Every structure is written in structure tokens, then in C-alpha cells.
Amino acid sequence: MTHETLLRISSIILLLPLAGFTGIIFFQKKLGRAAGYIGSSILGINLFLSLLVAYQKLAFFSDAGMLQWKFDWLNLGSHSITIGIGLDNLAAIMLIVVNLISFLVHVFSLEYMREDIRFPRFYAYLGLFTFSMLGIVIANNFLNMYIFWELVGISSYLLIGFWYEKDSAANASKKAFITNRVGDFGFFAGIMILFFTYGSFMFDDIFSHIGEGHIPFDSGTMLTLAGILLFMGAIGKSAQFPLHVWLPDAMEGPTPVSALIHAATMVAAGVYLTARIFPMLTADALLFVAYIGAITAFIAATIAITQTDFKRILAYSTVSQLGYMIMAIGVGAYSYGFFHLVTHAWFKACLFLASGSVIHAMHHSMHHAGEHHMDPQDIRNMGGLRKTMPVTYFTFLFSTIAIAGVPFTSGFLSKDGILAGTMAFGQLSGHWFIAFSGFASAAMTAFYMFRLLISAFHGQPKTHIAAHTHENNKLITVPLIVLSILTFWFFYSFNPFDGGSGWFYQKIKTPATVVQAEHQWGFFVPYESVRSHSAACCGEPTANSATEPSHNHHKEAHHALNKYEEALHHAHLPAMIISLIIAGLGIFLSFSFYQFKIFNPDGVAELIRPFYLLSYNKWYFDEIYDASVIWGTTTFAKILALFDLYIIDGIVNLVGWFTKLVGHFIGWFDLYVIDGLVNLTANVTAFFGLVFRKFQTGRIQAYIVMTIIFAMVLLYYVL
Amino acid sequence: MEIGLTHYLVVSALLFSLGVFGIVTRKNSILVLMGLELILNSANLNFIAFSKFKGLNIEGHIATLFVIVLAAAEVAVALAIILNIYQNYHHIDVDEINKLKE
Amino acid sequence: MLFDFVFYMFAVIVIVSAMGVVFSKKMMYSAFSLLFTFFGMAGLYVLLSADFVAVTQIMVYVGGILVLIVFGVMLTSKITGVDIKTGTIGKIQLTIGAITSVIVAIILLFTYLNVEWMTSQFQIEVSTTTHFIGFGLFTEYLLPFFVAAILLLVAFIGAAKIARRK
Numbered sequence: 001m002t003h004e005t006l007l008r009i010s011s012i013i014l015l016l017p018l019a020g021f022t023g024i025i026f027f028q029k030k031l032g033r034a035a036g037y038i039g040s041s042i043l044g045i046n047l048f049l050s051l052l053v054a055y056q057k058l059a060f061f062s063d064a065g066m067l068q069w070k071f072d073w074l075n076l077g078s079h080s081i082t083i084g085i086g087l088d089n090l091a092a093i094m095l096i097v098v099n100l101i102s103f104l105v106h107v108f109s110l111e112y113m114r115e116d117i118r119f120p121r122f123y124a125y126l127g128l129f130t131f132s133m134l135g136i137v138i139a140n141n142f143l144n145m146y147i148f149w150e151l152v153g154i155s156s157y158l159l160i161g162f163w164y165e166k167d168s169a170a171n172a173s174k175k176a177f178i179t180n181r182v183g184d185f186g187f188f189a190g191i192m193i194l195f196f197t198y199g200s201f202m203f204d205d206i207f208s209h210i211g212e213g214h215i216p217f218d219s220g221t222m223l224t225l226a227g228i229l230l231f232m233g234a235i236g237k238s239a240q241f242p243l244h245v246w247l248p249d250a251m252e253g254p255t256p257v258s259a260l261i262h263a264a265t266m267v268a269a270g271v272y273l274t275a276r277i278f279p280m281l282t283a284d285a286l287l288f289v290a291y292i293g294a295i296t297a298f299i300a301a302t303i304a305i306t307q308t309d310f311k312r313i314l315a316y317s318t319v320s321q322l323g324y325m326i327m328a329i330g331v332g333a334y335s336y337g338f339f340h341l342v343t344h345a346w347f348k349a350c351l352f353l354a355s356g357s358v359i360h361a362m363h364h365s366m367h368h369a370g371e372h373h374m375d376p377q378d379i380r381n382m383g384g385l386r387k388t389m390p391v392t393y394f395t396f397l398f399s400t401i402a403i404a405g406v407p408f409t410s411g412f413l414s415k416d417g418i419l420a421g422t423m424a425f426g427q428l429s430g431h432w433f434i435a436f437s438g439f440a441s442a443a444m445t446a447f448y449m450f451r452l453l454i455s456a457f458h459g460q461p462k463t464h465i466a467a468h469t470h471e472n473n474k475l476i477t478v479p480l481i482v483l484s485i486l487t488f489w490f491f492y493s494f495n496p497f498d499g500g501s502g503w504f505y506q507k508i509k510t511p512a513t514v515v516q517a518e519h520q521w522g523f524f525v526p527y528e529s530v531r532s533h534s535a536a537c538c539g540e541p542t543a544n545s546a547t548e549p550s551h552n553h554h555k556e557a558h559h560a561l562n563k564y565e566e567a568l569h570h571a572h573l574p575a576m577i578i579s580l581i582i583a584g585l586g587i588f589l590s591f592s593f594y595q596f597k598i599f600n601p602d603g604v605a606e607l608i609r610p611f612y613l614l615s616y617n618k619w620y621f622d623e624i625y626d627a628s629v630i631w632g633t634t635t636f637a638k639i640l641a642l643f644d645l646y647i648i649d650g651i652v653n654l655v656g657w658f659t660k661l662v663g664h665f666i667g668w669f670d671l672y673v674i675d676g677l678v679n680l681t682a683n684v685t686a687f688f689g690l691v692f693r694k695f696q697t698g699r700i701q702a703y704i705v706m707t708i709i710f711a712m713v714l715l716y717y718v719l
Numbered sequence: 720m721e722i723g724l725t726h727y728l729v730v731s732a733l734l735f736s737l738g739v740f741g742i743v744t745r746k747n748s749i750l751v752l753m754g755l756e757l758i759l760n761s762a763n764l765n766f767i768a769f770s771k772f773k774g775l776n777i778e779g780h781i782a783t784l785f786v787i788v789l790a791a792a793e794v795a796v797a798l799a800i801i802l803n804i805y806q807n808y809h810h811i812d813v814d815e816i817n818k819l820k821e
Numbered sequence: 822m823l824f825d826f827v828f829y830m831f832a833v834i835v836i837v838s839a840m841g842v843v844f845s846k847k848m849m850y851s852a853f854s855l856l857f858t859f860f861g862m863a864g865l866y867v868l869l870s871a872d873f874v875a876v877t878q879i880m881v882y883v884g885g886i887l888v889l890i891v892f893g894v895m896l897t898s899k900i901t902g903v904d905i906k907t908g909t910i911g912k913i914q915l916t917i918g919a920i921t922s923v924i925v926a927i928i929l930l931f932t933y934l935n936v937e938w939m940t941s942q943f944q945i946e947v948s949t950t951t952h953f954i955g956f957g958l959f960t961e962y963l964l965p966f967f968v969a970a971i972l973l974l975v976a977f978i979g980a981a982k983i984a985r986r987k
Binding site: 738 | 824825828832835836839840842843848851852855858859862865866868869870871873874877878881882885886889890892893894896897914915917918919921922923925926929930933934938939950953954957958962965969972973976977979980981982983984
């Protein structure tokens with residue numbers, strides 16, 4: 001299979017969901033429930049194709065870098081805007097992630113959304129979302145990525161507000177969209193800086209220009225700024241601090257949507273973007289990224305501890321884990337960051353779908369009991385679901401173990417790598433806060449996830465509703481089982497304690513930075529010896545490569561051997577030990593609080609009340625934004641309205657009055673001068689008419705006389 | 720004084736003036752037609768006279784012949800029209816046929 | 822001398838008979854005066870060595886046009902009534918007509934008498950012009966000749982059509 005074929009299949013993978021969307025959206029009424037089967041089968045085909053493509057790419061073209069198609073979209077004089085699609089190892093793996101989760105969500109929704117009146121539309125939107133997400137994945141330039149970036153934004157908006165009859169859902173969708181716009185503004189500004197400087201949107205063009213030493217406005221600060229602006233897109237989309245507020249509210253959407261968009265794929269797009277731009281990030285930009293990730297991970301984890309809504313806990317957990325991934329990329333643990341993206345996608349999707357399963361069962365139970373005022377998502381109403389819903393319980397358990405970072409799970413492999421990365425970074429740069437935040441979040445994650453598990457599934461049912469729940473049918477349980485199986489370690493590495501030895505780590509190698517040494521961490525710059533070797537193997541003169549250190553590396557995206565990699569390798573063992581202790585501590589505390597009631601949670605909460613309130617109220621972010629940004633905006637709007645009312649309207653009225661005056665004058669002028677002139681003309685004409693009528697006797701002879709007289713006069717003058 | 724071109728031209732001029740007078744003053748349309756014939760004859764006389772005193776070239780004669788032909792045609796049509804007018808008005812007085820005015 | 826006498830005789834005939842046409846009170850007198858005018862014209866043509874034109878003048882004008890006019894007079898006039906007369910005319914109109922024609926006469930005479938006409942000195946004496954006219958009509962003036970023929974035909978058909986319309 002040639003790479004042309006691979007790209008062709010990739011474009012088919014991209015366009016199939018779009019075809020599904022257009023097909024379903026126009027025939028909603030006719031299709032009815034068939035829309036679900038159509039959507040699911042399209043995604044099934046897509047999944048098969050993406051498995052094929054990914055296998056081919058990883059097995060045979062693993063070292064080929066990015067396979068790409070480029071074509072001119074617009075020709076503007078001498079400039080042309082080129083777009084295209086590209087497929088590298090990163091994209092190949094993302095294809096599987098997106099398509100598998102999308103497929104499972106499609107299947108899951110067949111049951112979950114069965115009674116919804118807008119069932120076909122739901123599937124249309126899912127198709128639109130999948131199309132947009134795949135577009136981001138296989139973009140090889142910023143323009144494509146931005147277009148699809150906005151498309152996922154709109155499909156996310158549509159799906160969060162899918163039940164738009166609920167005010168909370170409509171508001172949440174608006175909030176998500178507007179918050180995302182803030183980040184997208186930065187993303188766009190970053191793209192424009194790059195386009196202005198290089199005249200291209202292509203990743204490889206831009207990276208090679210940077211590698212050759214062309215940087216925007218000849219200033220390292222501007223390159224840092226461009227990187228940070230691009231990263232702002234990720235802040236918005238991946239719900240990073242300070243724009244994380246939209247994601248918990250986005251849980252107003254249907255639960256399968258939360259699983260697909262707000263846990264596994266769309267929010268991971270920010271991480272994917274950060275991974276894409278990783279080579280061009282300077283030391284300062286990387287530090288910014290790492291700190292944003294660390295802060296987000298920490299804050300979100302603290303909030304998750306005290307929440308009571310099933311989906312909200314998972315949402316904060318997602319924010320926290322996304323912070324983890326961003327942090328990993330920021331500290332240079334690129335491979336582990338992306339690895340965590342994939343593993344997290346499986347278990348978080350599984351957790352969300354399991355929560356969907358629980359909520360679905362609670363709904364049914366409430367329906368039977370005739371109870372309509374209870375909140376089916378509140379964990380204080382659950383308990384004891386382990387017995388009534390065993391399949392959901394076990395899949396949820398596996399995923400919880402994975403996210404908590406217990407050995408023999410995928411989560412352990414990726415999290416361990418990230419923690420080792422933060423430790424190595426702290427050791428080399430002195431920024432230990434990031435490592436501290438990583439470990440603290442790991443402990444809290446273990447704690448709140450087991451709190452959720454115990455509260456919902458263990459013990460005695462807290463309400464009669466929970467006692468009468470039933471396990472859902474196969475359409476719901478099969479996706480759960482598939483996803484929970486993927487949390488085992490052996491899919492990624494045969495050694496359950498070392499992710500670095502697995503195939504995944506071999507395929508996703510940290511790309512060498514293209515930023516000049518003076519703007520980059522010293523420990524990210526590849527060793528001189530490696531550089532010479534690499535240059536020699538590519539047939540380039542060694543002298544040339546010595547003068548331009550990073551020139552030859554960006555194209556191959558080779559594994560960069562540098563000081564950091566060594567430190568990371570050495571940090572593995574201590575990180576693993578600490579993380580095991582910490583996770584064990586978190587799990588132990590959780591069990592002692594909620595399972596065995598050794599400590600009273602309420603008593604502890606009273607003891608540290610200020611912290612409890614801070615966490616319970618989500619660090620007052622919404623209130624702060626209400627008081628600052630929203631109050632500021634509305635006040636500004638009011639001032640503008642006043643300005644509008646008095647100044648603009650005043651001017652308009654003045655203009656109107658003036659126009660009226662002019663109109664009167666013109667009317668007068670018209671009446672007397674223009675009409676006068678017209679009447680004068682008419683009168684003059686009438687007068688001459690009266691005069692000349694005398695000559696019009698109607699007698700031929702009179703005419704002849706006149707003819708002759710005038711002919712004579714003429715003759716006289718001529719002669 | 721030998722009879723020359725000028726003599727013929729004077730005859731022609733008088734004839735023309737008489738024709739004009741006839742056309743302008745006469746009431747009866749057939750008399751108007753007769754005045755017209757006088758004018759045509761004065762023109763013919765000029766043609767022939769110039770032809771003679773310019774070395775007898777034949778063009779003047781041929782022009783005269785064409786004028787005679789046209790005169791014949793004109794008279795035929797004019798009389799037909801006059802007959803029609805007579806049938807409609809029961810007179811042929813040109814100064815009372817002033818429908819052109821309206 | 823004889824030539825001069827003949828010229829003046831014909832000239833007087835033409836002018837006097839034309840005046841008769843214009844001034845006579847009765848239409849039939851006018852018509853007969855016109856006959857003499859045409860004859861006088863023919864005589865002048867002969868003096869100008871235009872024998873063919875002179876013959877044509879007599880044949881067409883006297884034999885054709887004049888007969889038509891006389892028929893027209895008789896068809897459109899009540900023979901017994903007063904209308905056979907030329908009819909009275911307003912004094913103003915008469916004056917205007919007189920002034921106009923006098924002005925025309927003055928200008929024409931003034932022009933004719935004061936212009937030095939370029940006349941050729943040598944006189945070509947020919948016995949007849951018929952041969953040259955026939956030759957000219959069928960060579961150089963063939964197209965006008967045919968056009969005139971068609972015009973005549975159309976005019977007569979049209980005249981018949983108009984006169985017969987009821």
C-alpha cells in the first residue's frame with residue numbers, strides 16, 4: 001500500500017461522516033430510527049478504515065514522518081494559500097481514538113437516546129462532530145486546523161444545547177461557545193503572526209523556516225508570544241485554567257456527548273494542538289504551557305473532591321487529566337503526554353458511558369416509581385448499584401483503577417511517565433512546583449475517583465430508586481466492556497511497569513525542537529555527537545550542521561537524544577515509587593472515609609471549612625467571572641447603551657431634524673422656483689403656440705406663399 | 720439685338736411668375752394644377768435653352784422628356800385625387816379643404 | 822430678322838396665353854388658354870432646335886394632359902351653375918399672391934439679366950436630335966428611362982384606383 005493510497009483512505013475517513021451528516025439532517029423525518037443505524041454503520045466502516053490506515057502507517061511508514069497532500073486553495077497574485085491533509089504517527093493513532101470512541105458512542109446512543117424526539121438530529125450532529133474532529137486530526141496546516149477547530153466548536157455548541165428546552169442547557173452551550181471564542185481569538189492571532197511572517201500555513205514550512213533561524217519580527221519574544229497565542233486555542237478547547245469553567249457546565253448535554261466530546265476527543269484537541277506545535281515552542285512558552293497544565297490539574301482535582309453530581313465529578317476529573325497532558329507536553333514528556341491522551345480517552349469515555357448507564361437506569365427506575373423531582377445524577381441518591389448493575393460496576397471499577405494509576409493498567413503507564421517527566425524537568429530547571437502539582441493531583445485523583453465509586457456503587461442503596469435500578473441492555477454494556485478492556489496494560493507495553501519499552505513509546509517519539517538554542521532549554525537541545533551522526537547519515541556536510549545546530553532535524557522528526565531524555569530515564573524509578581505510595585494513600589483514605597467510615601467526612605469538612613467551601617464552590621471561578629468579566633462587559637454595554645441613547649440618537653435626531661429642514665426648503669424651492677420655471681416654459685410655449693397658430697391656416701396656398709417667400713429670402717442671401 | 724439665351728430666360732421667368740400667381744391666388748384646384756403646368760413648362764424651357772446654348776448636348780432634352788413624363792403622371796394622379804375630393808365635398812375649392820389644420 | 826420675329830411671336834403667345842390661364846374668370850377659357858401656351862412652348866422648342874421635344878410637347882401636353890384637365894373640369898363642375906367660374910377670392914389673398922409673384926419675377930429677372938452666362942461660341946448644326954436622344958436613352962440613361970416607365974405605370978394604376986374608389 002503506497003502512501004498515496006493511505007492518504008486517499010484518510011480523506012475517505014474524513015468525508016464519510018460528513019456524508020452521513022448531510023444525509024441524515026435533510027431526511028430526519030423519513031429516517032427516524034434508521035438514522036441511528038446509518039450513523040453507526042458509517043462509523044463502523046470508518047473505524048475499520050482507520051485501523052487499516054493506522055496499522056499501515058505505524059508498521060510500514062513509521063519513520064516516514066508526515067505523509068501529506070498539498071494543494072492550492074486560493075491564488076492571490078503571487079501568494080497562494082495552500083491547504084492539504086497529512087498523516088503521521090500521531091494522526092494515525094488519533095484516527096483510531098476518535099473513530100473507536102465515536103463508534104461506541106453511536107452504538108451506546110441507540111439505546112440511551114431511544115426515546116428522544118430528536119433522535120435523528122442527534123445522529124446528524126454526531127456525524128458533524130466526528131467529521132470536524134477528524135479534520136483537525138489529519139490537518140497538515142494551521143488553516144485547515146482552524147477551520148475544523150471552529151467546526152468542532154459549533155458541533156459542541158449544538159450538542160451541549162441539544163435539549164435546548166432546558167434553560168441550563170441553552171446557557172451552558174452559550175457559555176461553552178463564548179469561552180472557547182476567547183481562546184480561539186488567541187489561536188487566530190498566533191496563526192496570523194505566523195502567516196504574516198512566513199506566508200504559509202503549513203506546519204513543515206513554518207517549522208523549517210524557524211529551524212533556519214527566521215523568527216517572527218527577529219525576536220525570540222515574538223516567537224514565544226506566537227507559541228503562547230497558539231496555545232491559547234488549546235486553553236479554550238481543552239478547558240485549561242483560566243478558561244476551564246465551561247466544561248463542567250457542558251455536562252448539561254446528553255451523556256454520550258459528554259463521553260465523546262467533553263471527555264475523550266474534542267477536549268483532547270487542545271492537547272493535540274499543543275503536541276503539534278511542540279517543536280516551535282520556546283523555553284518560555286513551554287514553561288507557560290507546563291504551569292498552565294499544572295495549575296489546572298491541581299485546581300480541578302481539588303474541586304472534584306467535594307462535588308456531588310456524578311457527571312460533574314467526572315468533568316473536573318477530565319479537566320484535571322487534561323491539565324496533566326498539557327503539563328506533560330510543557331515539561332517535554334511529549335510521548336507520555338500523548339500516551340496519556342490515548343489511555344485517558346479510553347477510560348474517561350468508559351467512565352462517562354458508565355455514568356450514562358447509571359443515569360439511564362436511574363431514570364427508568366424513577367419512571368417506574370412515578371418519582372420526578374429527584375436528581376438522578378446526584379451520588380447522594382445512589383449507593384448499592386454494584387448489585388443491581390454488575391456490568392456497569394465492573395467496567396467502572398476497571399476505569400477507576402486505571403485513572404487512579406494502579407499498576408497493570410494503562411493509566412499507570414502513562415501517568416508514571418508524566419510524573420517522571422515532571423521530576424526530570426524540576427531537577428534540570430528548578431521548577432519543582434510542577435512535579436509537586438502532578439503528585440498532589442495524582443493523590444487527589446485516586447481519592448475522589450474512589451469516593452465516587454464507593455458512594456455510587458458500594459454500601460446500601462440510599463434511596464428506593466437506586467434499589468430498583470436494573471442493568472441496561474447490550475447496546476449500552478458492550479461499549480463499556482470494550483472500553484474497559486482497553487484499560488489493560490498489555491495493549492501498550494508488555495512490561496507493566498515501564499511504558500517506555502512498549503511499541504507506543506517507540507512510535508511516538510518526541511520531535512526535536514526547531515527553536516534556536518538561545519531561546520530553548522539547554523537540556524532540550526540535542527547532543528552535538530548525535531547531531532553529527534544524524535547529519536552524516538543524511539549525506540549533509542558535517543561542517544554545515546555544526547554551524548546550524550538544529551537545521552537537519554526537524555524534517556525527520558527523529559527521536560531527540562538529549563540531556564532531558566536521560567534525566568527522564570533516571571527519574572522513572574523514584575517517580576514510580578512515589579506515585580504508588582501516593583495513589584495507595586489516596587485509595588486508602590477514600591476507603592476509610594466512605595467505605596469503612598473510620599473518619600467522618602462531614603467532621604473533616606467542618607474542620608477545614610474554608611478549604612471545603614473553596615473546593616465546593618469551585619474556587620469561586622464563576623463568581624469571579626460574573627463579578628469581573630461579565631459585570632464589566634454588561635456595565636460597558638450599559639454605558640454604550642447610554643452613549644447610544646443620548647449621543648448617537650442625539651446626532652441621528654439632529655441629522656433627522658436638519659434633513660427635515662432641508663426637505664422643507666427644497667419643497668418650497670420646488671414649489672416656487674422649479675415649478676415656476678416649468679410653468680414659465682409652458683406659458684412661453686403656449687404663447688408661441690398662439691402666435692404660430694395664426695400661420696397654421698390649413699390652406700395649402702398660404703403654405704406655398706410662405707415657402708416661396710422664404711425660398712426667395714434664402715436665395716437672396718445665397719446669391 | 721440677336722435673340723440669345725437671355726431672351727428665352729426672360730420668357731421662362733415670366734411664365735414661372737404667372738404660374739406662381741396662379742397657384743397662390745386660384746381657388747379651384749384644377750386651376751392650381753394648371754399653374755403648376757406653367758411652372759413645369761418654364762423649367763423645361765430653361766433646360767432646352769441652356770442645352771442649345773451650351774453646344775447642344777442631349778442631357779437637357781432628356782431631362783425635359785422626363786419632366787414631361789412626370790407631369791403626365793402627376794396630372795393623372797392629381798385629377799384622380801380631385802375627383803375623390805369632389806365626391807366627398809361636392810366642390811374642389813382648395814381654401815375650404817383645410818382639414819390639415821385640425 | 823425672320824428668326825427674331827418668329828421668336829417674339831411665340832414669346833408673346835406663350836406669355837399672353839399664360840396670363841389668360843391665370844386671370845380668366847371662366848375655367849374653360851383657362852383650359853383653352855393653356856392649349857395656346859403649350860403650342861407656343863412647342864414653337865420655342867423648335868426655335869431651340871429641339872424638334873423631338875417639341876413634338877413630344879404637343880403630343881403629351883396637348884393630346885394627353887390638356888384633355889385630362891378638360892375632362893376634370895367637366896367632371897367636377899356643375900356646368901349650369903356658377904361654380905363653372907374660377908370662383909372669387911379674397912382681396913388680401915389676391916394682394917399677397919400678386920406681391921409674391923412680382924417678387925419672384927423681379928428676383929428671377931434680376932438674376933437672369935445680371936449673370937454672365939458661359940455660352941459656347943460654336944454652334945453645332947444638326948438636322949435632328951431624335952437619333953441622339955434615342956441613343957442616349959438606351960445607353961447612358963437606360964436606368965432612369967425604365968424607372969420613369971415604371972413610375973408612369975404605377976401612377977396610372979394608382980390614379981385609376983383612387984378615382985374609382987367608392
